Amino acid sequence: xxxxxxxxxxxxxxxxxxxxxxxxxxxxxxxxxxxxxxxxxxxxxxxxxxxxxxxxxxxxxxxxxxxxxxxxxxxxxxxxxxxxxxxxxxxxxxxxxxxxxxxxxxxxxxxxxxxxxxxxxxxxxxxxxxxxxxxxxxxxxxxxxxxxxxxxxxxxxxxxxxxxxxxxxxxxxxxxxxxxxxxxxxxxxxxxxxxxxxxxxxxxxxxxxxxxxxxxxxxxxxxxxxxxxxxxxxxxxxxxxxxxxxxxxxxxxxxxxxxxxxxxxxxxxxxxxxxxxxxxxxxxxxxxxxxxxxxxxxxxxxxxxxxxxxxxxxxxxxxxxxxxxxxxxxxxxxxxxxxxxxxxxxxxxxxxxxxxxxxxxxxxxxxxxxxxxxxxxxxxxxxxxxxxxxxxxxxxxxxxxxxxxxxxxxxxxxxxxxxxxxxxxxxxxxxxxxxxxxxxxxxxxxxxxxxxxxxxxxxxxxxxxxxxxxxxxxxxxxxxxxxxxxxxxxxxxxxxxxxxxxxxxxxxxxxxxxxxxxxxxxxxxxxxxxxxxxxxxxxxxxxxxxxxxxxxxxxxxxxxxxxxxxxxxxxxxxxxxxxxxxxxxxxxxxxxxxxxxxxxxxxxxxxxxxxxxxxxxxxxxxxxxxxxxxxxxxxxxxxxxxxxxxxxxxxxxxxxxxxxxxxxxxxxxxxxxxxxxx
Numbered sequence: 001x002x003x004x005x006x007x008x009x010x011x012x013x014x015x016x017x018x019x020x021x022x023x024x025x026x027x028x029x030x031x032x033x034x035x036x037x038x039x040x041x042x043x044x045x046x047x048x049x050x051x052x053x054x055x056x057x058x059x060x061x062x063x064x065x066x067x068x069x070x071x072x073x074x075x076x077x078x079x080x081x082x083x084x085x086x087x088x089x090x091x092x093x094x095x096x097x098x099x100x101x102x103x104x105x106x107x108x109x110x111x112x113x114x115x116x117x118x119x120x121x122x123x124x125x126x127x128x129x130x131x132x133x134x135x136x137x138x139x140x141x142x143x144x145x146x147x148x149x150x151x152x153x154x155x156x157x158x159x160x161x162x163x164x165x166x167x168x169x170x171x172x173x174x175x176x177x178x179x180x181x182x183x184x185x186x187x188x189x190x191x192x193x194x195x196x197x198x199x200x201x202x203x204x205x206x207x208x209x210x211x212x213x214x215x216x217x218x219x220x221x222x223x224x225x226x227x228x229x230x231x232x233x234x235x236x237x238x239x240x241x242x243x244x245x246x247x248x249x250x251x252x253x254x255x256x257x258x259x260x261x262x263x264x265x266x267x268x269x270x271x272x273x274x275x276x277x278x279x280x281x282x283x284x285x286x287x288x289x290x291x292x293x294x295x296x297x298x299x300x301x302x303x304x305x306x307x308x309x310x311x312x313x314x315x316x317x318x319x320x321x322x323x324x325x326x327x328x329x330x331x332x333x334x335x336x337x338x339x340x341x342x343x344x345x346x347x348x349x350x351x352x353x354x355x356x357x358x359x360x361x362x363x364x365x366x367x368x369x370x371x372x373x374x375x376x377x378x379x380x381x382x383x384x385x386x387x388x389x390x391x392x393x394x395x396x397x398x399x400x401x402x403x404x405x406x407x408x409x410x411x412x413x414x415x416x417x418x419x420x421x422x423x424x425x426x427x428x429x430x431x432x433x434x435x436x437x438x439x440x441x442x443x444x445x446x447x448x449x450x451x452x453x454x455x456x457x458x459x460x461x462x463x464x465x466x467x468x469x470x471x472x473x474x475x476x477x478x479x480x481x482x483x484x485x486x487x488x489x490x491x492x493x494x495x496x497x498x499x500x501x502x503x504x505x506x507x508x509x510x511x512x513x514x515x516x517x518x519x520x521x522x523x524x525x526x527x528x529x530x531x532x533x534x535x536x537x538x539x540x541x542x543x544x545x546x547x548x549x550x551x552x553x554x555x556x557x558x559x560x561x562x563x564x565x566x567x568x569x570x571x572x573x574x575x576x577x578x579x580x581x582x583x584x585x586x587x588x589x590x591x592x593x594x595x596x597x598x599x600x601x602x603x604x605x606x607x608x609x610x611x612x613x614x615x616x617x618x619x620x621x622x623x624x625x626x627x628x629x630x631x632x633x634x635x636x637x638x639x640x641x642x643x644x645x646x647x648x649x650x651x652x653x654x655x656x657x658x659x660x661x662x663x664x665x666x667x668x669x670x671x672x673x674x675x676x677x678x
Contacts, residue, residue, distance in 0.1 A: 027051075027084045028159070028193050035095070035191035037165070039078060039183050048081040049167060053184045060180040066173040074179065076169040087313065088159045088196035089254045089567065090121055093148045097128070099169065100143035100186035105177030113179070115144050118168040119189075124154045143186065155445050158256050161199065195254060195567050199227060202315045208233045213303050218246075218320035225315040226259050226308040233305040241322035244294045246304070251315045252286030255568035256446035259314040260517055261290060262307070269300030279514055283524050284597040284611075286566040340610045342489045346538025346591065348620060349475025349483035356473050357484075357550035422468045422553065425488045432458045432533065433501045433526055440522035446568065453525065454565075454573035457533045459558040461574060465628070466555040467537075474546055477620040484541040484552055484629070489534055495608045498526045515602050525569060527598045527608055532571045539591055540576070542623050547631030556628025564588045578627045586622045 028035050033051070040055040041047035047059075066072040103113045114132040118125060130144040159165070167189065173179065181187065205224025208214045213233035216222065224232060238244060250261060266274035274294055282289040308314075423431065435458045439449045452458060459465045474482040502519045515523070541552065556576035561584050563573035571592075575584040595613035 027080070027082060027086060028088050028165070028191060029086050029196040030088070030193045031196075034196065035091075035193040037080065037167075037189045037191070038185070039099070039167075039181070039187035041076075041078075041181070041183055044074075044076060047076055047078045049078050049165065049189070050081060055183060057184045058180055058182045058186075060178055062178045063173045064176050066175055066177075068174045071172040071174040073170065073172050076181065078167045078169070080165040083161075084159055084163055084165070085161050086196045086198045087161060087257070088193050090151065090153065090157050090159055091192045091194065092153070092157075093150055094119070094146065095190040095192045096145070096147050097149065097189045098143050098145045098187060099130075100182035101169075101171065101179065102182070103173065103177055103179045105175055107175060112142070112144065113171045113173065116170045117144075118170070119151070120164070120166040120168070121151070121153075122156065122159055122163040122165075124152055124156060126150075126152045143182075153447060155447050156256075157447055158254065197253070197313070197315070199225065199313055203227050205232050206230075210303075210305060213305070218322065221317060221319045223315075223317045225313060226306060227313050229308050229310050229312075231305055231307045233303060235301060235303050236320070238297065238299055238302050239322060240299055242296060242324045244297055244320070244322055245291055246318060246320045247289060247291040248306075248316055248318045250288040250290070252288075252567055253314045254446060255449055257311065257313045258568060259308050259312045260442070261288065261520075262517060263514065264292060265303075265305045265307075266292075266294065267303035267305070269298060269302065276514055279520075279602040280599065281520060281524060281602065282597060282599040283528065285595065286568075340494060340608065342492055342534065343612070344490070344538070345593070345612065345614055346535045346540075347475065347483060347485065348539065348623060349477050349485075351475055353476045354473040354485065355476075355482075355546060357471050357547060421464075422466045422555070424468055425486075425492075428457060428467050429492075429497060429530065430501075432530065433497065436526045436529055437501060437505050437522050440525050441518055442521075450568065450570055451573075453529055454563045454570035456536060456558065456572050456574045459574055461558065461560040464555065464557050465576070466553075469541075469552040469554060471541075471547070471550050471552050471631075474543075477542070477623070479620050481620075481623075481625060482543050482546055483623070484543065484547070484631075486538065486541065486552075489538060492534070494527060494530055494610075498523055498530075498608070501526070520600070520602060523600055523608070524598055527600075527610065528596055529569070529571065531596070531610065531612065532565070532592075535591060535593075536572055536587075539587065539623060540626055541629055542625045543629055543631060544625050549632040551632040553630045553632065554628055555630060556626060562588075564592050576626050576628045579624050583622070583624050587624065590619070590622055 028037070036051060037049040038051070038053055039047065040050040040053065041059045042055050044059055044061060047055075061074070063072050097117070099115065099117065101113065101115055102110055104110050112133040115130040117128040117130065119128070126149075128146060128149060130146075169181075171179075202225040205214065205222065209231050210233055213235040216234045216236050218236045218238065222234070226232060246264070246266075248261075248264075250259070263276070263279075266277075268274055274297060277292040277294045280291040280293070282291075435452055438444065439452045451460070457465055469484075469486050469488065471484040472487050473485045475485055477483055502515070502523060505522075506516065506519045537554070541554070556578065558574040559577045561573060561575040561581060563570035565571040572584075572588050575581070579587075591614070593612050594615045595611060597611035599609040599611075601607040601609075
C-alpha cells in the first residue's frame with residue numbers, strides 16, 4: 001500500500017468518525033427533541049446532561065463497608081453540557097423523568113434504593129423524593145419514574161443564555177453490594193419547551209442609537225429585535241403627504257420579557273418631537289400589530305427611535321407609509337368599528353326543533369292549593385263517623401295536595417331565586433374584569449398573570465364557579481341531549497363593559513389622549529379572554545333531559561387542567577371536576593378559534609373590533625353534560641299530577657262522606673216517621 005493510499009484511508013476513516021460521532025449538545029430549545037436531556041457518564045465523577053446518547057451504557061460501583069449504622073452516601077452530579085445559548089421558556093411540569101438505578105447484594109438480590117433528585121434550573125430548585133423497593137414481588141425492580149411533575153419556578157420561568165440546568169442524584173447504601181446506573185436511553189428527563197429564541201441571531205438591526213441612527217427608506221420592511229433597554233434608531237426622508245403611518249409587528253414572546261410597546265420617538269426635521277399620534281393596535285393569535293399615525297407633518301429628514309426596558313426582549317418588523325386622505329383605508333376613521341355582538345360560537349345544537357322554556361308556574365299552583373286547603377280545613381273540622389274514609393282517603397289526599405301543590409312548587413321557586421353564593425352573568429363578568437385589570441398591570445409577575453388569565457372565568461384550582469343564568473329555549477343535539485340557549489350572552493356589549501372598567505380603574509381620562517400602556521394591555525387582554533370564557537361557558541350548557549324551568553344554576557368546583565392558547569396568556573386552564581381531563585382536552589381542541597383578531601383604535605375615539613373564526617364543526621359526542629349544570633326543578637317530578645291526585649283523593653273522600661251523610665239522613669227520617677205513627 002502506497003503512502004498516498006494510506007493517507008486516503010486515514011482521511012476516510014476520520015470523515016466517517018466525524019459523521020457518526022454524536023454532537024454532545026444539550027442547550028434546550030423549542031425545536032423537535034430540544035427538550036430531551038439524556039444522562040451521559042464516563043464514570044461517577046464525570047456525568048452530564050446531553051442532547052444525544054454518549055458515554056458508557058452504565059456506570060457502577062461496589063460498596064463493601066456500608067451498614068445500617070454507617071450507611072454510605074452516593075452523590076452524582078449531572079450539569080447540562082454545553083451551556084445554554086438561547087433564551088427558553090421552561091414549562092410548568094417535567095413531562096417525564098426516568099432514572100434506572102439498581103442495587104444488587106447477596107441478601108435481597110436486585111432492588112431499587114431510595115433516591116433524592118434535585119433539579120436546579122437557573123436560581124430555582126425542585127426536589128423529588130423516590131421511594132425505593134427493597135423486596136420487589138417479581139424479583140426485578142423497574143426504574144424510578146414520574147410524569148407531569150410540577151417544577152418550582154419561584155416566579156421565574158425563563159432560562160437565559162449562560163444559565164444552567166443541573167441534576168443532583170443522592171442515595172444511601174446500608175449494606176454491601178453494587179449499585180448500577182443504567183444510561184444510554186434508560187435514564188433521561190423530558191421537558192416540553194414551547195418557546196425559545198436565539199437573541200443574537202434576531203438582533204440584526206445593530207449598531208444603531210440616538211447618536212448613530214441607521215439610514216434607511218421609510219417604505220422598506222425592517223427586521224430586528226429590541227434587546228433590554230437598547231435604543232434602535234433610523235433616519236429617513238419624508239416626502240409631501242397628509243398621513244404618515246408606521247406599523248410595527250411584534251412577535252409573541254413570554255409575558256416576562258415582552259417589551260412595553262411604548263410610543264416611539266419621531267424627531268422632526270427641526271429636531272423637535274412630533275405631536276402625539278393616533279394608535280391602532282391589532283392582536284392576532286398572539287402577534288401584536290401597532291400602527292402609529294401622524295397628520296400634516298413637514299417634509300424633510302426624520303429620526304425615528306424605539307426604546308426597550310431591562311430584562312426584556314422581543315423581535316419585530318416595521319414599515320412606513322405616506323399617503324393622502326381618501327386613498328384607500330389609510331386612516332383609522334376609514335375602518336369599520338361597528339358594534340360587535342356575540343355570535344353564538346359555543347352553540348352547537350340545532351335551532352330547528354328548539355323547545356321554548358319558561359319559569360315554573362309555581363305561584364299559581366301554590367295560590368290555588370292554598371285556596372283549596374282553606375276550604376278543606378272546614379271539612380276537616382266536621383265530625384265524621386267513618387275513620388277509614390277520613391284517615392284512609394281524605395287526609396292522605398290533603399297531604400299529597402300539600403306536597404304537590406305547595407311544598408314542591410315552593411321548592412322550585414326557591415331554586416329560581418339567586419342565592420348569596422351565586423353571581424349573575426353581569427357580576428361574574430365584572431369580577432373577571434377586575435381580575436384581568438390587576439393581571440394586566442406591568443408589575444404583575446408573568447407566572448401570576450398566566451395563572452389568573454388562564455383560569456376559566458378566573459376560577460383557580462379549588463374555587464367554585466357559581467352563576468345563575470336564564471335560558472329561553474333548549475336546542476336539540478344529534479345524540480338526544482339538549483343545549484341551553486342563553487339570551488344574556490347575545491346582549492353583552494363587550495366594548496362598553498371593557499371601556500367602562502378602564503374609566504373606573506384608570507387615573508387618566510381615556511377620551512382625552514392616548515391610553516396608558518396598562519389600559520391598552522388590559523383592553524386587548526380582556527376582549528380576548530372574555531370572548532373565550534363565554535365561548536366555553538356556552539358550550540358547557542348541555543343537559544341530558546329537557547329542563548322543567550328556564551332558570552339554570554351552573555355550580556361546579558374547578559380543578560387545574562392543561563391550558564391552550566398563547567404563550568403569555570393561556571386559556572381554559574381550569575375545568576369542572578366532573579369533566580375528565582381527556583374530554584376537556586377534546587373540547588379545547590374543537591372549540592379554540594383558528595383566528596382571534598382584536599383591533600383597538602386609540603385616539604380621539606376609542607373602539608374595538610373583533611374577528612373570530614372557528615374552522616369546522618364540533619362533534620356533539622365531544623360535548624360533556626356536566627353535573628354542574630343544574631336547571632331549577634320541583635321537589636317532585638310531575639307535580640301537577642301530584643296535585644291532581646291529591647284533589648282527586650280529597651274529592652273522593654268528600655263524595656263518600658256526603659253519600660254516607662245523605663244515607664244517614666234518609667235512615668233518620670224513616671226512623672222518625674215510624675215513631676210518629678206508632
